[in-house]
Amino acid sequence: MPSLLLLIDGLGDEPLAYLNDKTPFEAASHPLFDKVGEQCSSSCSVCEDDLVPESAGCIGRLLGLPKEALPRNRAYLEMLARGWDIADDQQVWRCNLVAVDEEGRLAAFNGRGLSTVEMAAAARSCFHLDEAFIFVFLSEYRNLLVVQRQKNGGGPFVPPPHEHVGEKMDELLAPLREGSPALAAFLQKAKERLLPFARGGCHYALYPWGLSVKQSLPSFSSLNEGRRGALVGKAEIVLGLAKAMGMEVREPSTATGDVDTDIFAKARAAADLLASYDVVVAHFNGGDEAAHRLDGRAKAAFISQIDSEFLAYAMTKFRKPFRIVVCGDHVTSSRTGKHGAGPVPVLAGVLNGPPLPAFRLASYRDIRAFLLEEEGKNG
Numbered sequence: 001m002p003s004l005l006l007l008i009d010g011l012g013d014e015p016l017a018y019l020n021d022k023t024p025f026e027a028a029s030h031p032l033f034d035k036v037g038e039q040c041s042s043s044c045s046v047c048e049d050d051l052v053p054e055s056a057g058c059i060g061r062l063l064g065l066p067k068e069a070l071p072r073n074r075a076y077l078e079m080l081a082r083g084w085d086i087a088d089d090q091q092v093w094r095c096n097l098v099a100v101d102e103e104g105r106l107a108a109f110n111g112r113g114l115s116t117v118e119m120a121a122a123a124r125s126c127f128h129l130d131e132a133f134i135f136v137f138l139s140e141y142r143n144l145l146v147v148q149r150q151k152n153g154g155g156p157f158v159p160p161p162h163e164h165v166g167e168k169m170d171e172l173l174a175p176l177r178e179g180s181p182a183l184a185a186f187l188q189k190a191k192e193r194l195l196p197f198a199r200g201g202c203h204y205a206l207y208p209w210g211l212s213v214k215q216s217l218p219s220f221s222s223l224n225e226g227r228r229g230a231l232v233g234k235a236e237i238v239l240g241l242a243k244a245m246g247m248e249v250r251e252p253s254t255a256t257g258d259v260d261t262d263i264f265a266k267a268r269a270a271a272d273l274l275a276s277y278d279v280v281v282a283h284f285n286g287g288d289e290a291a292h293r294l295d296g297r298a299k300a301a302f303i304s305q306i307d308s309e310f311l312a313y314a315m316t317k318f319r320k321p322f323r324i325v326v327c328g329d330h331v332t333s334s335r336t337g338k339h340g341a342g343p344v345p346v347l348a349g350v351l352n353g354p355p356l357p358a359f360r361l362a363s364y365r366d367i368r369a370f371l372l373e374e375e376g377k378n379g
């Protein structure tokens, strides 16, 4: 029997007054998740107390990576997701398109106020600014910046922009400017190129952070008793992680990595993959994005939609019994917009077949054991 890990990024949250003191997950309508929950409804923290609550580490852990092999190199994985690689003497920054207010404060960690088309145009205006820096557009506000690797392979720590909205850009980027005058000059040129996009009291700028180098990861099957793993998703970090682990990766062209993604296309891909892979991961990024925008209602609506569109459709299309775990990777608070290390909902059971007697999954280890269990006995 194959297993489906339905991973809703940032699923954990806190009760919100405007949702009648329910979390977005509690406020959402999810009859199919509830059916799974009759078999196992629990919660756990994937990052526990030893990981930063970020997708790369938490999802890597759910895919079986031991702590010492967890990716430190998010931007590098995002390069892989786009089918690019870097040389050993290069390193790569994530490089958000951010909004900055008139006082020079970070107004948004993304290109808030710009449409998707405008964000792509803004990114294009930063191409070929300086031959020492390769600027790569990923999607929406997400970009990468490839630079020459420093001798020690390190670089300055720049605070993640989504954790520091409202703070002064000059102070946030000070370590980076001091470390590399050439990069500071590049950012200044980019800011000038982006001036035509200014509006509503904000201008736009590039914000490099999360520097990374080339890193190889152990394969999914070597970590999971020879099981073949596949993933459907859109968020670059998750696609890159799966590619680096040698998993089959499907990225529906109509998926977006946000709440407007093509849920049916992901369901079709997941149902196809369940027919030939042992463990299939379906990743949905929109819940995390909605929570970063402090929009608990949109997060709840997205969760409802995943139940009624993704799961309902995947069940009818695949038809045979499969194990399922519905869970999140970490908390993303719709009140603060920040990630947290607290528990996330975990539902598990069998669908399209006889339900299992009630059981509990109390940790990420239990989730992994459940996904790998009984292979070959019933399947």
Ligand SMILES: [Zn+2]
Pocket: 010, 288, 289, 292, 332, 339
């Ligand atoms: Zn997030």
